[in-house]
Amino acid sequence: MKSYHHGNLKQELIDCACRLCERDGYTKLSIRSLAKESGVSQTAPYRHFETKETLYASVATEGFKKLSKACHIDADKKITKKHLVEIGCNYIEFGLKNANTYDLMFGTAVGNFAEYPELLESANSTYENMRLSFSKLASDSDEVIAFKCITLWSMVHGLVGILRKVQVVGDDFDEGVGPISTASVIATNLEDHLDKVLTGLIQS
Amino acid sequence: MKSYHHGNLKQELIDCACRLCERDGYTKLSIRSLAKESGVSQTAPYRHFETKETLYASVATEGFKKLSKACHIDADKKITKKHLVEIGCNYIEFGLKNANTYDLMFGTAVGNFAEYPELLESANSTYENMRLSFSKLASDSDEVIAFKCITLWSMVHGLVGILRKVQVVGDDFDEGVGPISTASVIATNLEDHLDKVLTGLIQS
DNA sequence: AATTTAATGTTAGCAGTGTAAACATGATAG
DNA sequence: CTATCATGTTTACACTGCTAACATTAAATT
Numbered sequence: 252m253k254s255y256h257h258g259n260l261k262q263e264l265i266d267c268a269c270r271l272c273e274r275d276g277y278t279k280l281s282i283r284s285l286a287k288e289s290g291v292s293q294t295a296p297y298r299h300f301e302t303k304e305t306l307y308a309s310v311a312t313e314g315f316k317k318l319s320k321a322c323h324i325d326a327d328k329k330i331t332k333k334h335l336v337e338i339g340c341n342y343i344e345f346g347l348k349n350a351n352t353y354d355l356m357f358g359t360a361v362g363n364f365a366e367y368p369e370l371l372e373s374a375n376s377t378y379e380n381m382r383l384s385f386s387k388l389a390s391d392s393d394e395v396i397a398f399k400c401i402t403l404w405s406m407v408h409g410l411v412g413i414l415r416k417v418q419v420v421g422d423d424f425d426e427g428v429g430p431i432s433t434a435s436v437i438a439t440n441l442e443d444h445l446d447k448v449l450t451g452l453i454q455s
Numbered sequence: 456m457k458s459y460h461h462g463n464l465k466q467e468l469i470d471c472a473c474r475l476c477e478r479d480g481y482t483k484l485s486i487r488s489l490a491k492e493s494g495v496s497q498t499a500p501y502r503h504f505e506t507k508e509t510l511y512a513s514v515a516t517e518g519f520k521k522l523s524k525a526c527h528i529d530a531d532k533k534i535t536k537k538h539l540v541e542i543g544c545n546y547i548e549f550g551l552k553n554a555n556t557y558d559l560m561f562g563t564a565v566g567n568f569a570e571y572p573e574l575l576e577s578a579n580s581t582y583e584n585m586r587l588s589f590s591k592l593a594s595d596s597d598e599v600i601a602f603k604c605i606t607l608w609s610m611v612h613g614l615v616g617i618l619r620k621v622q623v624v625g626d627d628f629d630e631g632v633g634p635i636s637t638a639s640v641i642a643t644n645l646e647d648h649l650d651k652v653l654t655g656l657i658q659s
Numbered sequence: 660a661a662t663t664t665a666a667t668g669t670t671a672g673c674a675g676t677g678t679a680a681a682c683a684t685g686a687t688a689g
Numbered sequence: 690c691t692a693t694c695a696t697g698t699t700t701a702c703a704c705t706g707c708t709a710a711c712a713t714t715a716a717a718t719t
Contacts, residue, residue, distance in 0.1 A: 281675080298695075302677080359482075359558055371625040375628065378634055392632075393632035401621070401637050402648075405610065409616065412561060413612055416561055417605070420578050421568055424583075430582055430604065433601035433604075447655075451651075451652065485704080497669090501708090
């Protein structure tokens with residue numbers, strides 16, 4: 252009883268892609284399998300996504316929207332260092348819990364964000380979130396605020412990458428004081444850790 | 456006049472893979488093109504690399520060796536904060552100049568380092584370099600040293616990722632005080648930046 | 660030195676991929 | 690009611706990773 256036209260294919264493809272991407276990693280995602288999953292012919296997705304990269308861009312856009320939401324602090328409240336720590340924690344938590352999507356968002360799968368306006372906007376809004384919070388924390392110049400944003404962002408981004416990678420780097424010489432145990436300690440005391448590194452940053 | 460047996464195929468494949476990987480990114484690397492480039496049949500590489508991931512692992516191993524070398528500080532000298540800054544700078548410089556190889560080393564192309572002993576060793580030696588330097592900087596416990604390593608590593612790793620990504624994130628609202636200009640400022644004043652963030656870390 | 664064995668190469672072929680071109684269907688605008 | 694256009698299908702091409710069966714030659718064993 253299914254009709255020739257699907258009706259809502261694009262959104263269904265995106266949803267499905269997000270799911271499969273997070274489950275198996277974006278490398279394992281194929282347009283054909285996606286089409287099959289949606290009960291549609293192999294090339295139907297091409298009516299909605301010019302290339303595979305366009306599909307990637309859509310998945311990444313969804314990712315940035317979720318990340319933005321996860322890092323959003325209610326704007327009415329007064330912002331304190333604690334809030335910044337919370338943002339950082341939420342960011343890292345997102346990166347660790349949505350590792351495969353995170354790879355797509357920050358890897359090279361989508362080469363040039365500027366080619367995908369929605370992706371650009373969602374990515375920038377993540378930054379804008381952070382910018383706003385810093386601007387409410389202290390009356391810094393725009394330059395200083397941007398500097399603090401980039402610094403915090405690179406810190407939490409780096410932690411996501413290293414915390415993930417360390418798990419995979421072998422425990423030959425760990426013995427409770429090596430990188431793995433240490434990473435695990437950091438991961439379970441994220442707030443403390445971020446508080447520490449943020450203190451220096453905010454005072455600067 | 457070429458003989459049936461190549462003689463040095465494995466090494467030539469690795470070298471060639473490193474070159475192509477850095478030039479075009481590891482996604483564009485195919486075993487078949489690699490074989491053609493080395494003047495050998497499509498499936499000859501399979502005598503030396505069980506799967507494509509094994510080849511990736513070899514390229515990543517080379518990458519970690521180079522990274523280790525780039526971050527090596529002569530062990531005889533007394534280590535100062537300046538040396539740590541230099542290590543960080545060299546690390547970041549490597550990441551930015553060998554971006555595609557860096558992706559392979561820190562992405563998910565090679566799932567489990569433990570399956571590739573040489574990769575494991577070369578990756579760990581990068582860490583070990585850092586560990587040694589920190590241990591010569593101050594008489595901290597092994598735990599504290601490991602903590603400082605992970606923190607520094609995540610900082611420089613994060614900077615590599617963000618500095619690269621920001622270039623690609625659109626400049627709609629940059630106007631000289633946005634993320635792009637800021638990232639560029641940080642990139643051209645890496646030493647200052649690392650000095651700043653390291654000061655807090657070392658004192659902790 | 661002759662012969663067996665193992666390492667390294669080739670050929671042929673399968674299943675899967677991204678993508679383009681030509682065609683089919685049906686919702687919608689005139 | 691009809692023409693148009695968005696959306697779907699079929700077919701096809703060039704490419705991929707990888708396997709199996711076979712060829713060649715270097716190395717080990719007798």
